Amino acid sequence: MELTPELEVLRRVFGYDEFRGDQAEIVAHVATGGDALVLMPTGGGKSLCYQIPSLVRPGTGVVISPLIALMQDQVDALSALGVRAGFLNSTQMPHERQQVEQALLAGELDLLYLAPERLRVPDTGRLLDQAKISLFAIDEAHCVSQWGHDFRPDYLQLSHLHERWPEVPRIALTATATAETRREIASRLDLEDARHFVASFDRPNIQYRIAPKDKPAKQLVDLIRTEHPGEAGIVYCLSRASVERTAASLVGQGIPALPYHAGLDARTRADNQSRFLREDGIVMVATIAFGMGIDKPDVRFVAHLDLPKSVEGYYQETGRAGRDGLPSTAWLAYGLADVVQQRQMIETSEGDRAHKHRLGQHLNAMLALCETVDCRRVQLLRYFGQSAERCGNCDTCLTPPESWDGTVPAQKVLSTVIRLDRERNGQRFGAGQIVDILRGKETEKVRQFRHDELSVFGIGTDLAESDWHSVIRQLLAREMLTVDTRYGVFSVAEAAGPVLRGEQQLMLRKEPPRQARRSGSGERKPKVAAADLSPEAAEVFERLRAWRGEVAKEQGVPAYVVFHDATLREIATRLPASREELGTISGIGEAKLEKYADGVLGVL
Structure with missing residues (x-):
């Protein structure tokens, strides 16, 4: 059966037999000139979705990436595969930038990495006008979103790419986006008409x-x-x-x-x-x-x-x-202090009430995941x-957690907060004072402010200190308690009314008991990468790792640029005895086979 150009490049350059998940459909769509917005989890193979179309289409693929500090490593990884790659950013000397620009204009680059800031420089636009561009890839596309967690204003100008270069396909990629964030990315990058590919976000490992x-x-x-x-x-x-x-x-x-x-x-x-x-x-x-x-x-x-x-x-x-x-x-x-701190940070953050409301929604979703x-x-x-x-x-x-009826304990906490609020007289009382009052602890601060005379003093001896902190934390998470932005003082919120009046049952998460300490025998568990290998294969794997470390050090690149652990595991298991057999290992393309075959076979 005749291979498609995309699959031929996947096997020859990257050393993989087949695409994963939506990769094949995305690659084919972009390779034929289509625009795409891709959501795929970290480790799901997003980079192949623009690297392979860049190699299949005539010209140079331009990757817009915010990761200036990592561009050299990205270029090194591609160079190890035999891909002609370069970058332009503010870390380079003038003569280095000139070499890359000349290579681009001579058609000697398969991929060019640019920081979004470079597109503000008029010379960059003129340079790209003179080059043959195969596609624009906008990596870490969530940076364009104010709804997301990493807003990057320089990304906003990327909506103009298709206006200046209308015939060049665009692909925007991110690992993280809700439906709302996805709509904003599409709007800000003018990708509403692009095909949207949303892979499963699940990372089962x-x-x-x-x-x-x-x-x-x-x-x-x-x-x-x-x-x-x-x-x-x-x-x-x-x-x-x-x-x-x-x-x-x-x-x-x-x-x-x-x-x-x-x-x-x-x-x-x-x-x-x-x-x-x-x-x-x-x-x-x-x-x-x-x-x-x-x-x-x-x-x-x-x-x-x-x-x-x-x-x-x-x-x-x-x-x-x-x-x-x-x-x-x-x-x-x-813990409880985390919730208090995040609530305070939201209230003191810059922005209008709508912005703070959005931040509060994000935090509430995170608290729901925790609880x-x-x-x-x-x-x-x-x-x-x-x-x-x-x-x-x-x-x-x-270890499934239990839930328990926390209605009465919640009422006790809320009643204590109400009484402290009445008695405060400018004083500040946090969670520790609430718990001390409930547990009837006659501390110096309790006596100083005569809190031992409160009707709620000592009504909570049935729960441990950590349990009361958990109740307070969960009341904060459910917005039945609020916290003063300056002093961390608690107040009862309107949402607590039904619980206080006994009209609503409140089920709370029960904290798991502290796990028993592991034995101090010093016995180390086997490294994950070698854990399911036979003893013989694990020994070969470790020798291959040592060889890979030496090669990586000599070349000044990360070890994974030479080979991933998964590739070494397969080599250690299958023990190829020739260059031909080594070439069938997943992750070994033509360039790596040529470069490393003698070394690997020597180790074996």
């Missing part, structure tokens, strides 16, 4: 877990040591100070960790990012400034030490784990308008 915050620094160390020793991961924190503190804490525990946030100088950020991409087992501790476009396939865990602002942000960040399809963990520590007693994956996919069955691979499936 990722195990989603959300744990009550209880000494989060120790919880994080336990997660890494017991489940992901020596493996790469990303830890997200809300503030720069928290990033620095957490990275230092991990290093102090013997875990190789690096910080990344906007307060570091550009050189330090670039060096830390490079080490994370090129070395095995590095943990990157970062604000959300880090991660977009990171192609590292073997990130085994993503941990959040602070509550994300939205489900879109959470999904985008957790999606950086397990791009290679192997089992990975998305872990979030979540659900149902399958997390079902709830996550439902947010993006997709249906799913219970997954069996999230904490609520593996």
Whole structure:
């Protein structure tokens, strides 16, 4: 059977026998000149959807990407496949830009990466006018949306691409968008008439877990040591100070960790990012400034030490784990202080009431995901308008939480807040004081303000301190309590009326008991990449990894640019004995076979 041009390129260049999911339809549509808006999860193969049409169509594919710091790695990865690629951005010297421009005009580039800011430069437009452009690919298209979590004003000008170059097809791609965000992307990029492709957002290899915050620094160390020793991961924190503190804490525990946030100088950020991409087992501790476009396939865990602002942000960040399809963990520590902090941040944020209302809607959806007693994956996919069955691979499936009738405890909390509000006289009382009053603790602050004389003092001795914090947190999540933006003082909201009056039953999520500590035997679980290999194959896999590490270091590229773990696993399992047999391994195209066959066969 004769191969289509697209499938021939997939096999010859990329070394894969067939497309996945919607890839074939998307590639064929764009290759024949159609416009497309593509939503596909991280690790789903979005880049092939514009790379292959760029190689099939005459001319150069122009990729608009916000990821200046990663363009060199993207070009290196394509060059390793024998694809002629280059980039133009502000990091280059004049002579470097001139070389790339000459190659473009000479028809010697298959793909050219541009930052959106470059399109503001008149010379860039004139350059593209003189070149043969095969397509425009707008990567990370959610940056155009004010509804999304990463608004990038420079993307707004991209709606003009089809006006200046009307014959050139456009493809916009993102991993994260609700139906509302998708409509805004289409409107702002003038892609309403384009074909929209929405793949399943499900990432079945990722195990989603959300744990009550209880000494989060120790919880994080336990997660890494017991489940992901020596493996790469990303830890997200809300503030720069928290990033620095957490990275230092991990290093102090013997875990190789690096910080990344906007307060570091550009050189330090670039060096830390490079080490994370090129070395095995590095943990990157970062604000959300880090991660977009990171192609590292073997990130085994993503941990959040602070509550994300939205489900879109959470999904985008957790999606950086397990791009290679192997089992990975998305872990979030979540507590009452997170809810208070996020509510305060919304109220003090810039923007009108409508903007703050939207932020509140995003946060409420995130809180609903945290507090659900149902399958997390079902709830996550439902947010993006997709249906799913219970997954069996999230904490609520593996250890189903119980719900309980929290009506009376909620009434006790609300009654205490009302009485504190009356007695406040300019004083500030937070969650800790509420719990102390309910549990009848005669602290200095309780005695000072005579709160032991309140009728609610000591009416909550039946619940533990952590249980009361959970009740308060869930009342905040359901907007039955509000919090003062300046002082963190609680007030009862209108929505609490039916519960206070006994007209509405309130079912709450019961916190799971603290898990027993794992044995301190020091026994390490096998690395995920080699976990299901035979002992003989696992030994070959580790030798191949060592060889790959040496080659990557010599070439100054990340290890995955040489071969992905999945390719090494297949080599270790099948043990090809010739170049011909090696060429049948998934992920080995013509260029990589020519470049690495002798080295691989030498290891074998």
